[in-house]
Amino acid sequence: MxxxxxxxxxxxxxxxxxxxxxxxxxxxxxxxxxxxxxxxxxxxxxxxxxxxxxxxxxxxxxxxxxxxxxxxxxxxxxxxxxxxxxxxxxxxxxxxxxxxxxxxxxxxxxxxxxxxxxxxxxxxxxxxxxxxxxxxxxxxxxxxxxxxxxxxxxxxxxxxxxxxxxPYYEGGLTPTKIYVEDKYVRATDGGTGEAKCGGNYAASLKAQEEAHEKGYEQILWLDGVERKYVEEIGTSNAFFVIGDEIVTAPLDGTILPGITRDSVIALLRKKGMNIVERRLTIDEVVDAYKKGNFKEMFASGTAAVISPVGELCYKGETMVINGGGIGPIAQELYDTLYGIQTGTIEDDMGWTVEVE
Missing domain, CATH: 3.30.470.10 (Aminotransferase class 4, branched-chain amino acid transferase, N-terminal domain)
Structure with missing residues (x-):
């Protein structure tokens, strides 16, 4: 050093x-x-x-x-x-x-x-x-x-x-239940959404408490202007497997540039999978669910690494994803990331730093 x-x-x-x-x-x-x-x-x-x-x-x-x-x-x-x-x-x-x-x-x-x-x-x-x-x-x-x-x-x-x-969630890799928040706002353009500061989290507590009262572990935030684009989950970045795409919100200044998010994207691209950073509406998610194309959802973050989502609720309608179980992409990502972090899988990405 x-x-x-x-x-x-x-x-x-x-x-x-x-x-x-x-x-x-x-x-x-x-x-x-x-x-x-x-x-x-x-x-x-x-x-x-x-x-x-x-x-x-x-x-x-x-x-x-x-x-x-x-x-x-x-x-x-x-x-x-x-x-x-x-x-x-x-x-x-x-x-x-x-x-x-x-x-x-x-x-x-x-x-x-x-x-x-x-x-x-x-x-x-x-x-x-x-x-x-x-x-x-x-x-x-x-x-x-x-x-x-x-x-x-x-x-x-x-x-x-x-x-x-x-584990951050008591159930570990047990899929979580997420409530789509369309009343409160976490961040807007020009705000501090991409900064990692306590004020962002304090502002989210009211929505999180109300979601807990309804039986949900976390919330999925929508954009602060039109309330229609999915952004991030309360403590992590969100990924949606719709058809042959894996979609996550772009870094437009309103969501945290997650380090695990960046790692997930790099691993998916390395595997040749169709990972796309684009704006995704909640209506597109609902429509994909009704058509049977909403295959998987998971969150990424330091605390939980990968957290699969088994249920998503929007405007009183419940979407049970992948039968409520962990999907294959989330499982593989968790196994790979946790394996690299703990040294049970070779780190061919150059991500780990030894403390000597």
């Missing part, structure tokens, strides 16, 4: 959770990474310290004007005991794209990846090895200047925390 960081070891390490009962995002490791930013000085004093509460001024900009961003990726242990990350350079690049949109200072991408590697190496014994588990990595940046005024902050903290996790 080009960058090295001082380490303060946790004097009171925690007991590690049982890998058999791991949930998503509830347990955290013994250490975290922190680096500060100050106008005129830049990013400085990166260090690894014991995991614990932060001390922030009540007037910190992140609390009042939501100037913050976050990322997510995972670390895995291979059968040979090596530790590897999946495409961390893409997370670094996406961080800087989000930073640009939110007026957060750019961060050196090599430093970003080295900070992740250093922290994962310190807490390597927290990486679970049970099937379907991993070490989730959450880098984030918050504006911590105490100031009650609408302008960009002059001070920031870049922080990384780690969490050993089980």
């Amino acid at each position: 080009k960058y090295n960081f001082p380490i303060t070891k946790n004097p009171d390490p925690k007991a590690k959770p049982d890998p058999e009962t791991l949930r998503f995002g509830t347990d955290f490791t013994d250490h975290m990474f922190i680096m500060d930013y100050e106008d005129g000085k830049g990013w400085h004093d990166g260090r690894i310290v014991p995991y614990g509460p932060l001390s922030l001024d009540p007037a910190a900009v992140c609390f009042h004007y939501a100037q913050e961003m976050f990322e997510g990726l995972k670390a895995y242990k291979t059968p040979a005991g090596k530790i590897q990350l999946f495409r961390p350079d893409m997370n670094a690049k996406r961080t800087n794209r989000t930073n640009d949109r939110l007026c957060i200072p750019q961060i050196d991408e090599e430093l970003y990846v080295d900070a992740i590697k250093a922290l994962v190496k310190v807490d390597a014994d927290w990486i679970p090895q049970k099937e379907g588990t991993s070490l989730y990595i959450r880098p984030f940046i918050i504006a911590d200047e105490p100031f009650l005024g609408v302008r960009r902050s002059r001070h920031y903290k870049f922080i990384i925390i780690l969490s050993p996790v089980g």
Whole structure:
């Protein structure tokens, strides 16, 4: 690694959770990474310290004007005991794209990846090895200047925390039920839809809560102007297998440029499959279902990797997809991606990065 960081070891390490009962995002490791930013000085004093509460001024900009961003990726242990990350350079690049949109200072991408590697190496014994588990990595940046005024902050903290996790959905690869949201709006052209920031998710909670009350795990967003084009699922990008096409929404500024999405598209193209990035109306989806051409639907994202969809509800009409079971394309994609990530399949795409 080009960058090295001082380490303060946790004097009171925690007991590690049982890998058999791991949930998503509830347990955290013994250490975290922190680096500060100050106008005129830049990013400085990166260090690894014991995991614990932060001390922030009540007037910190992140609390009042939501100037913050976050990322997510995972670390895995291979059968040979090596530790590897999946495409961390893409997370670094996406961080800087989000930073640009939110007026957060750019961060050196090599430093970003080295900070992740250093922290994962310190807490390597927290990486679970049970099937379907991993070490989730959450880098984030918050504006911590105490100031009650609408302008960009002059001070920031870049922080990384780690969490050993089980499957994002309790059912693992059990197909999910998705509700098509046509009342609330997540993003529109010119907004922050393509940025990975907390405000996007806070704005989605109302719709998600209402969908849960109706018995659905997640929502499928429609475009914010005409409410007719399918965009993305609450925590992931959506793919539709209609006829001989695999269709996903284009990156037009309103959806997140998912790293798993990019990986799925690359794998499908490598296999010679007809993957198309185009605008797709919900009416076209319904019509394909009625004609028997809607063969499969799945979502892609860091948390779940591949999540098959077994049921889609729109305006009170329920579409049961592929008999409610996982489709062959989703299954093959999951097996390939998870195999590359965990080292059980050779990485001929050059996506994995070893932590040494």
